[in-house]
Amino acid sequence: DAKTTQPTSMDCAEGRAANLPCNHSTISGNEYVYWYRQIHSQGPQYIIHGLKNNETNEMASLIITEDRKSSTLILPHATLRDTAVYYCIVRVYYTGTASKLTFGTGTRLQVTL
């Protein structure tokens, strides 16, 4: 499985952009990068995913380096409700389209006033 490395924790001031880095240097050419977050006591929540191009949705932006060995999740205007553990995950395939996610330890983002 492609392994990801994330900082253990980060702080961000409310209203500022939160930039969460992730290293996935062993990623294969067809493996997608997924980001989920887990707010305290809740189930993980999907945020965004990408293969090689930058992606944006209503929650966040995902910047993937050209060599695909790292990526950054950007929350453009962090709020207190964005305080959570953020997981960067490389999708693992079995055969065909069957796949799974292997969650690591993630980055604990604390948004402060």
Added chain:
Amino acid sequence: DAGVIQSPRHEVTEMGQEVTLRCKPISGHNSLFWYRQTMMRGLELLIYFNNNVPIDDSGMPEDRFSAKMPNASFSTLKIQPSEPRDSAVYFCASRPAGVGETQYFGPGTRLLVL
């Protein structure tokens, strides 16, 4: 859309008792996942069903754990006999058909085995 439904939300039981956790996936989703989360081990995949068939049960800790998916709208995770080290939050997630890996998680069942 009610989302993924899990029951019970909380369970307290004594060592040696049988525990059954239940999950109703989102209608139309064809994949279902059971996860376990503890402080020590984080979020671990226990078993993965695709079209009601188990694809990967390599994460099931031991024979005390069993999971079934008799139809597309219901799954159970059973622990018999339960032990204190089984105390954890158990999440069920479902995923729609297709090539994506967007999983929708339920609220979890918090299990405490005394």
